Amino acid sequence: MIRSYFPRKIFLIQDNTSYHKDREVWRWLSDQRRYIEVYNLPSYSPELNALEGVWHFTRLQVTHNRYLVSLEELYGSLTFTFRSIQRAPSRVQAFLGPFK
Incomplete structure (x- = not known):
């Protein structure tokens, strides 16, 4: 599969x-x-993990100081955030900046 x-x-x-x-x-x-x-x-080496920046950004966008009523709302917010990252190559470059 x-x-x-x-x-x-x-x-x-x-x-x-x-x-x-x-x-x-x-x-x-x-x-x-x-x-x-x-x-x-x-x-214990988050500095080696390129996704740590993505997770930090996602927490700020989706869950930080927010009450999500349902799993559907959480799923919708996560989908919106991940798609916004996909559509912004400069943001992806910023996440990868420390690894240049």
Whole structure:
């Protein structure tokens, strides 16, 4: 099924937080190693994780000082925020700036 969505190899880069170490997940990833290559960042190293800037921006846009009434509202806010990031290459460049 993975190949139908992603024709090339997937490189999964994740932080080393505890919920990324679930046995079931790792068993599945091991079975998919022909298609998915996993890289774990060192623990407690957000400065190495390019997505930290995205998560910070997302929290400010979506949840900071806001009460969301439903999961649908949360989903809608997240979708709007992620699409706004996709439409703004300069914002993506800003998130990646520290990694130049």
